[in-house]
Each structure stands twice: as C-alpha cells, then as structure tokens.
Amino acid sequence: MNDKLTVVTGAGGFIGGNLIAVLRRQGNGQIRAVDVKPLEHWYQKFDDVENLSLDLNSKENCEIAAKGATEVYNLAANMGGMGFIEKNKALCMLSVLINTHMLMAARKFGVEHYFYSSSACVYNGNLQHTPDEGGRFIAPELKESDAYPALAEDGYGWEKLFSERMCRHFMEDFGLHVRVARFHNVYGPWGTWFGGREKAPAAICRKVIEAKLSGKHEISIWGTGHQTRSFMYIDDCIKGIGLITYSGILEPVNLGSSEAVSINQLVDIVEEIAGIKLQRIYEPGAPKGVNGRNSDNTLIKQYLGWEPGISVREGLKKTYAWIADQYQLRERGAAGVVRERENG
Numbered sequence: 001m002n003d004k005l006t007v008v009t010g011a012g013g014f015i016g017g018n019l020i021a022v023l024r025r026q027g028n029g030q031i032r033a034v035d036v037k038p039l040e041h042w043y044q045k046f047d048d049v050e051n052l053s054l055d056l057n058s059k060e061n062c063e064i065a066a067k068g069a070t071e072v073y074n075l076a077a078n079m080g081g082m083g084f085i086e087k088n089k090a091l092c093m094l095s096v097l098i099n100t101h102m103l104m105a106a107r108k109f110g111v112e113h114y115f116y117s118s119s120a121c122v123y124n125g126n127l128q129h130t131p132d133e134g135g136r137f138i139a140p141e142l143k144e145s146d147a148y149p150a151l152a153e154d155g156y157g158w159e160k161l162f163s164e165r166m167c168r169h170f171m172e173d174f175g176l177h178v179r180v181a182r183f184h185n186v187y188g189p190w191g192t193w194f195g196g197r198e199k200a201p202a203a204i205c206r207k208v209i210e211a212k213l214s215g216k217h218e219i220s221i222w223g224t225g226h227q228t229r230s231f232m233y234i235d236d237c238i239k240g241i242g243l244i245t246y247s248g249i250l251e252p253v254n255l256g257s258s259e260a261v262s263i264n265q266l267v268d269i270v271e272e273i274a275g276i277k278l279q280r281i282y283e284p285g286a287p288k289g290v291n292g293r294n295s296d297n298t299l300i301k302q303y304l305g306w307e308p309g310i311s312v313r314e315g316l317k318k319t320y321a322w323i324a325d326q327y328q329l330r331e332r333g334a335a336g337v338v339r340e341r342e343n344g
Helices: 014-026 059-066 088-095 095-108 156-174 198-213 232-247 262-273 298-304 311-332
Strands: 005-009 030-035 049-051 071-073 113-119 178-183 218-222 228-230 251-256 260-262 278-281
Touching: 005 014, 005 059, 014 030, 014 232, 059 095, 071 095, 088 156, 095 113, 095 156, 113 156, 113 232, 156 178, 156 278, 178 232, 198 218, 198 251, 198 262, 198 311, 218 262, 232 251, 232 298, 251 298, 262 311
Parallel strands: 005 030, 005 071, 030 049, 071 113, 113 178, 178 251, 218 278
Antiparallel strands: 228 260
16 A cells, blocks of 8 residues: 655646646556635535645644655745736745744655745746847746845745745755745646636637627737747646656756747737637736746756656646636526546
8 A cells, every 4th residue: 555645735726737637647646635715615626535625824733744754845836927026025925934934744744755846936037037139028037046046926935935945954954855946927727817816818818708708899909919928837836747757956956948938929819719809909018927937947957857848838728718708607697617637
C-alpha cells in the first residue's frame, strides 16, 4: 500500500484543480486538497481526495494541512489578472503569511518535497517598459537573475519575491527540499473567465464570445493592445511543476512559454477561432501592467532539456471552446456550479 500523502494548497483554484486531476490519474498515493473557498465554489472538486476548506493565513490551519504530508505543492495566494492585482495590493501582500506558515509546518512535519509557485511579476519593472516599435512593445526575455536589483510588481510581485527568499532560507538553514518556479501567465480550461480575476486570454475569449452572441461586433481592450507577454497553457504548467519539484534546481526558475505575443495578436487569434472580426475600442486608462515581458528559458532547458512548447494558437482553441461551453451554461442559469471533471 502506498502511504504517500500529497498536499495541494490553492486546490480550489485553476492551477490547483488541474494539478490534482493529473495527480489522481498518476495514482501514486493519497491527496489532500486545501483551499480557503467553500467547497461549492472550487473550480474542480474530486470526491476521492480529502477536501479541506481552511484559511491558510493561520499557522494552525497550515499545520492541519501539512500534517502527515510527504510533499506539498503550495499554490495558495490572493491573485488574479491585472485588474485585480493593481487594485488589491495589500490583499496580495498578505499571502506572505500563507507561504511562511506552510514552510514552518512543512519543516515541523518533515515534508520531503515542497514546491512554491512564484510569478514573473517578481522581475524588475524598469526592464519591462520597452519602447513601442511598429505597434508592439518588444518583450525582453527576462532571465532569472533579472529579478535583482529588485523592483517587483507593487504588491503581488513583492510578496512573491519575499516568499522566494523565505523558501531559500528554509532550504539553507533547515535543509528543507524546496523548489520554486516563476509562472508566466498560465491559462486554459477550468480557469477564471469572468468576474474581475481573469487573465487576458480568458477575458478576450469571453469578450469575443459575448460580441458574437449579442451581434454587437466590438471589443474593449485595456491599454493600447501593444503590450506583449508570453502565455503558458495549463498542460505545460502542470508538467513543469512535476519536473521542477523532483529536479536539482536550487534557485527559482522560469516556467513559461518563450512565444511572445501582443494583446492585439491575442485578439487576432481568438477572432480567427471564432470566425468573426470586431471593432476594437481601446481603454488607455485601464490596468495594463508592464509594456513587455517574455520568459528566457535558457536555465530550464539547461537543467531539464525541456521547456513549455504548446503554442498560443493551440492553447487558445481549447480555451475558447471550454469558455464558450461555460458561457452557455451560465446563460442557462448554471453560474457558480462546480462540476467534477468526468473520468478525471
């Protein structure tokens, strides 16, 4: 009998739910899923795992979550797209309590592997205000060392950078096996697609669907649309988490696609998928983040011989189809219904 216990925090969220779906398929032990949200609000919920609704800002709750665990994937944090991050800086910063208390609990109970999800928002903002060249901000390929000298995204980015250092010191001072990945804009099915916390790919898919169904063929775009990013499909993210957790990578490492696209290009792709062309209405005063950012994957390729490779076009096709389905369910009054993934 396999007595391994894997704990996933942030389990009711997008990445956490997808990670648990994969862990279940692997069938290598028990799973404890933890999230602050009530169970009925989890993105995905599986009845064959231990599901706990706990506020992990509390040290006591982190000990409940980590007790008996062999490995911990700490994905819990207050976060969302730029619309959420720019308006909730204090709330984002408070997530330092989650990772601090989870690290303490992991040390107390002898956890063998601890994974922490950081973010590309840790990178120095001065490196990301690139000039507009021909209707597109050129996205610098940010390598891991570009996080210092530090000038992270206010609020969310600073919380992640601080928590990275905490992970490092628990590894150095206490011998805890800790691995850290800097996520770059993860998207895909089962993610947030409305309500204010959604990221650009999901928001654009939803807006195109709404325009197509309403017959009002226009779309609002935050900023100039020239902002450039790399976007990583969820399947690549989950694979990368597994590889990094069991790797010898001691420093934080980029986990993101190196395929940079502008917001306007995202709209182009989704319009093509939907078979529609829309009038674009730009909102220069809306939250838009930095001008350009891309993932330098030199280090992850050096360590693992792998990097995320699912194209934006391929990922958006799957994401658009899923959101279109969810939109119809919501229109029929099924909003907020959390469905277990069949044969997950």
